[in-house]
Amino acid sequence: MSCVEVRDLLAEHALGVLPARPERLVQRHLDTCEGCRREADALRAAAVSLALGAPTVAPPAGLEERIVGRMARRRRPIGRGVARVLVAATLATAMLLVGVLGWGIAMHRQVATLQQRVLSTDQMLRQVGQVFRLPHTDFKVFQARLGPTPGHAGGATVVIVISARSSDLLMAWAALPRSGVRGTAAPYRVELVLADGRTMTAGALAAASGGLLMLPPERVPQVLGQAASVLVVDRAGKPVLAGNVRPYAAKAG
Amino acid sequence: MRQLRAGNEDAVRALYARFGGPVYTLGLRLLGGAEAAEELTQDVFVAAWRQSARFDPGRGRLSTWLMTIAHNIAVDRLRHERGPSRPVLVLSENLPEPELDEEIVLVDRETARRAMAGLLPQERLLLMRAYFQGWTAREIAEEEGLPLGTVKTRLRAALIKLRRAEADRARIVARSVDPEDGTER
Numbered sequence: 001m002s003c004v005e006v007r008d009l010l011a012e013h014a015l016g017v018l019p020a021r022p023e024r025l026v027q028r029h030l031d032t033c034e035g036c037r038r039e040a041d042a043l044r045a046a047a048v049s050l051a052l053g054a055p056t057v058a059p060p061a062g063l064e065e066r067i068v069g070r071m072a073r074r075r076r077p078i079g080r081g082v083a084r085v086l087v088a089a090t091l092a093t094a095m096l097l098v099g100v101l102g103w104g105i106a107m108h109r110q111v112a113t114l115q116q117r118v119l120s121t122d123q124m125l126r127q128v129g130q131v132f133r134l135p136h137t138d139f140k141v142f143q144a145r146l147g148p149t150p151g152h153a154g155g156a157t158v159v160i161v162i163s164a165r166s167s168d169l170l171m172a173w174a175a176l177p178r179s180g181v182r183g184t185a186a187p188y189r190v191e192l193v194l195a196d197g198r199t200m201t202a203g204a205l206a207a208a209s210g211g212l213l214m215l216p217p218e219r220v221p222q223v224l225g226q227a228a229s230v231l232v233v234d235r236a237g238k239p240v241l242a243g244n245v246r247p248y249a250a251k252a253g
Numbered sequence: 254m255r256q257l258r259a260g261n262e263d264a265v266r267a268l269y270a271r272f273g274g275p276v277y278t279l280g281l282r283l284l285g286g287a288e289a290a291e292e293l294t295q296d297v298f299v300a301a302w303r304q305s306a307r308f309d310p311g312r313g314r315l316s317t318w319l320m321t322i323a324h325n326i327a328v329d330r331l332r333h334e335r336g337p338s339r340p341v342l343v344l345s346e347n348l349p350e351p352e353l354d355e356e357i358v359l360v361d362r363e364t365a366r367r368a369m370a371g372l373l374p375q376e377r378l379l380l381m382r383a384y385f386q387g388w389t390a391r392e393i394a395e396e397e398g399l400p401l402g403t404v405k406t407r408l409r410a411a412l413i414k415l416r417r418a419e420a421d422r423a424r425i426v427a428r429s430v431d432p433e434d435g436t437e438r
Contacts, residue, residue: 010409048316050380059290063294
């Protein structure tokens with residue numbers, strides 16, 4: 001769906017009355033188009049002002065207590081067995097997401113340029129990162145945004161998940177110039193630089209849909225908590241992308 | 254929001270104090286009954302708690318995020334329960350005046366009221382049909398005897414007018430704040 005077609009539907013989207021199918025198409029477009037997303041956000045804020053500007057009725061007494069009580073019941077601690085299932089389910093979800101997101105991005109014609117592919121790696125980071133921010137889990141989620149080293153181009157995002165109940169997990173998506181992928185520089189590897197200066201190879205990037213390179217969720221020995229930075233190195237071991245590890249933040253930036 | 258995500262009870266109560274009224278009223282308007290509105294209000298605050306990690310302040314205000322959740326749930330429910338039939342409109346004139354004391358909500362309301370006053374009656378009607386009755390553009394076009402394209406254009410124009418009026422109001426408020434000490438003149 002083009003920007004012109006999407007903008008024609010944004011008023012209905014903002015008012016929450018777009019039928020399901022076009023709504024899905026609009027949502028998919030907004031996931032990758034910053035300009036249309038800004039327009040949609042502004043129209044939605046205007047739509048919400050309809051509710052905020054209208055006379056308001058005080059809710060019945062006791063409703064607040066019922067809401068607080070309902071939330072308290074839902075956040076009761078869960079058993080160890082359930083937690084284990086949750087960890088396994090979350091890992092499985094991450095695996096699925098990798099495929100689904102890659103497919104979704106490939107379906108868009110938004111990945112023509114290297115810059116757009118770099119942005120799509122960011123989108124993956126945000127969405128996959130959210131999966132691990134579930135309540136009742138002990139996941140610590142870290143991220144690294146990798147920028148090009150001098151003389152190179154592209155970018156990558158890396159998600160590192162550390163869990164006391166499971167192996168550590170690392171996923172990476174990279175966007176590199178196509179010529180480099182097909183040429184002598186490939187294959188690219190993801191390397192971790194640990195806090196004590198040691199380096200460790202996490203795995204090789206493989207071609208994925210949407211023009212991206214991907215390191216699928218990789219269970220690795222529990223050293224990821226010590227990772228200080230991440231590198232993508234080429235066939236000769238020369239760093240082409242680099243970035244520091246920091247706690248996961250939902251907002252891009 | 255961090256506290257809400259952690260399930261902090263005070264954070265939940267603070268959110269409810271600010272938005273309980275608008276959410277409940279939206280439920281009354283869209284779903285037409287106190288029981289449905291109560292259920293909606295409960296569901297909205299529980300959903301906000303569960304989805305709090307998704308709130309992105311870079312994409313809009315908390316009020317927009319929360320009311321969008323409320324509106325989406327209400328419209329879904331409306332479509333599910335009533336199918337293609339028309340929902341009952343609860344006219345704003347039939348609703349009592351507010352009993353709110355939260356300053357931010359009042360500022361939002363005043364801004365929104367002024368913005369609404371700048372719309373043409375026809376524009377206001379179309380927005381009400383869509384937002385408070387959950388009618389699609391096609392349903393509005395059929396009901397009002399207007400071409401679909403005209404309805405879409407008018408809905409968009411009306412929202413843009415609202416947005417501009419709010420932006421103008423925000424600029425006026427910003428200018429009225431003394432830059433030295435941040436207090437209103």
